[in-house]
Amino acid sequence: MNNRIYKIVIVESLTLLVISGCSSIPTKNKTEEMVPTYICYHVKSGEIKIDGILNENVWQKVPVTCSFKTFDNKTAPYKFTTYARLLWDQQYLYICFFCQDNDIWATMKKRDAPLYEEEVIEVYIDADNDKLTYTEIEINPLGAIFDAIILNDGIQTIKNVTLNWTCLDMKLGIKIKGTIENRKDKDKYWTVEIAIPFSSLPDIKSYPPEEGEVFGINMIRYERTKEKFWHLTWAPCYTEGWPHIPNKFGRVIFKRS
Numbered sequence: 700m701n702n703r704i705y706k707i708v709i710v711e712s713l714t715l716l717v718i719s720g721c722s723s724i725p726t727k728n729k730t731e732e733m734v735p736t737y738i739c740y741h742v743k744s745g746e747i748k749i750d751g752i753l754n755e756n757v758w759q760k761v762p763v764t765c766s767f768k769t770f771d772n773k774t775a776p777y778k779f780t781t782y783a784r785l786l787w788d789q790q791y792l793y794i795c796f797f798c799q800d801n802d803i804w805a806t807m808k809k810r811d812a813p814l815y816e817e818e819v820i821e822v823y824i825d826a827d828n829d830k831l832t833y834t835e836i837e838i839n840p841l842g843a844i845f846d847a848i849i850l851n852d853g854i855q856t857i858k859n860v861t862l863n864w865t866c867l868d869m870k871l872g873i874k875i876k877g878t879i880e881n882r883k884d885k886d887k888y889w890t891v892e893i894a895i896p897f898s899s900l901p902d903i904k905s906y907p908p909e910e911g912e913v914f915g916i917n918m919i920r921y922e923r924t925k926e927k928f929w930h931l932t933w934a935p936c937y938t939e940g941w942p943h944i945p946n947k948f949g950r951v952i953f954k955r956s
């Protein structure tokens with residue numbers, strides 16, 4: 700399976716997703732149960748300018764995540780090197796992405812369009828770490844946003860999606876080193892900088908987070924060459940094209956210093 704297949708039916712104000720073509724749950728083994736951890740450090744407000752340029756001292760000082768792997772935990776091609784960093788202040792969770800890419804492309808510009816059918820980065824945030832409810836935020840190189848609240852069965856099936864949810868006051872900056880519209884030339888990379896207000900997360904217990912609090916988070920990149928689909932990920936989910944497996948999200952631990 701190389702893509703999510705959503706059949707969308709509008710039910711009152713909500714949108715119900717029915718999944719088809721979803722792979723069965725893989726057999727659990729020790730490797731699959733291990734999820735990555737990232738220490739998310741606190742910064743003073745105003746230290747990050749959300750413009751897609753990752754030149755702030757605070758970004759330079761914190762470690763990057765491991766380079767994203769394939770969905771099944773294998774090393775991804777060097778030419779698609781992808782990593783992220785996270786920080787927080789009293790108001791926002793900050794995430795930045797670096798995506799090396801010699802052919803950056805996307806066509807969709809509308810909010811909540813199926814950006815996952817093209818090239819995109821995605822963030823899944825389970826703020827109360829209950830493995831059931833989480834927010835999904837996707838951003839493509841054109842700056843289009845898909846944001847939704849997901850209700851999962853805790854394993855790998857979506858029970859409900861609220862597409863009309865908007866991540867209020869989210870700030871977004873993108874820098875493209877290359878061209879999106881021209882697929883014949885050689886691009887270099889794209890970077891994304893996002894500030895997500897804690898107040899916008901529907902399943903957050905309280906905010907700002909407590910010292911040591913853990914969010915379940917996953918970060919994904921879909922890279923699509925003319926020949927092949929690459930599902931690249933921070934926390935491997937072992938099901939290609941289907942990241943909705945909240946017990947395989949990574950752990951982001953909030954630290955003040």
Ligand SMILES: [Ca+2]
Binds near residue numbers: 747750751752
């Ligand atoms: Ca910046």
Ligand SMILES: [Ca+2]
Binds near residue numbers: 801802803818
């Ligand atoms: Ca690409």
Ligand SMILES: [Ca+2]
Binds near residue numbers: 825829831902
């Ligand atoms: Ca949750």
